[in-house]
Amino acid sequence: MTAFPMSAERAPRNAITERRFRDALAQFATGVTIIAARGDEEDFVGFTAASFNSVSLDPPLIIWSLGRRSRSLAAFERATRYAVNVLAHDQVDLARRFSRPHADRFAGVRYQLGDAAAPLIEGCVAWLECRNHSRHPVGDHMLFIGEVETCACRSLPPLVWHDGRYHSDALRAGGANRG
Numbered sequence: 174m175t176a177f178p179m180s181a182e183r184a185p186r187n188a189i190t191e192r193r194f195r196d197a198l199a200q201f202a203t204g205v206t207i208i209a210a211r212g213d214e215e216d217f218v219g220f221t222a223a224s225f226n227s228v229s230l231d232p233p234l235i236i237w238s239l240g241r242r243s244r245s246l247a248a249f250e251r252a253t254r255y256a257v258n259v260l261a262h263d264q265v266d267l268a269r270r271f272s273r274p275h276a277d278r279f280a281g282v283r284y285q286l287g288d289a290a291a292p293l294i295e296g297c298v299a300w301l302e303c304r305n306h307s308r309h310p311v312g313d314h315m316l317f318i319g320e321v322e323t324c325a326c327r328s329l330p331p332l333v334w335h336d337g338r339y340h341s342d343a344l345r346a347g348g349a350n351r352g
């Protein structure tokens with residue numbers, strides 16, 4: 174990791190290696206979500222996503238991205254609605270399950286179906302049900318913009334992803350400042 178000052182970072186553009194790019198991005202702490210939709214059959218697709226973010230309050234729009242080689246891409250491209258489940262501090266096992274190959278990621282997971290007919294997973298800190306607004310292929314990912322139709326939340330510490338690690342108790346120690 175390069176220390177401040179930044180002179181070493183002002184290298185020619187081709188010096189931005191994938192490693193350096195990944196390391197820099199890893200310093201941006203995020204929450205962790207599971208984005209889920211009804212699949213083509215009577216099944217569901219879902220995966221762990223940290224790319225979720227807000228876009229607009231009026232209308233209420235959110236954004237996330239999915240790798241174009243992802244197995245669930247085709248199903249999400251066909252889905253008109255989906256759910257964003259924002260994970261709580263004690264849902265690391267779910268985050269791992271939904272980011273790794275698994276015969277049936279939803280097996281044994283407790284959820285309800287909401288208006289979007291997509292799984293709203295029990296124990297999360299927030300749920301947002303979205304209608305697809307638009308999709309945009311950008312680089313090696315597909316950007317999804319969703320219009321939020323319903324949402325709900327609970328006051329619980331969230332799961333945090335930073336530097337390639339889950340941080341379950343980042344906010345429990347009382348160190349959180351309001352933005």
Ligand SMILES: Cc1cc2nc3c(=O)[nH]c(=O)nc-3n(C[C@H](O)[C@H](O)[C@H](O)COP(=O)(O)O)c2cc1C
Binds near residue numbers: 238245
């Ligand atoms: C914390 C975390 C966040 C992730 N965020 C994303 C993301 O935003 N977009 C993405 O395409 N993959 C992301 N991944 C990787 C996917 O969860 C993983 O590739 C998953 O297997 C994709 O599922 P699928 O191939 O069944 O579609 C993330 C993985 C982790 C551990």
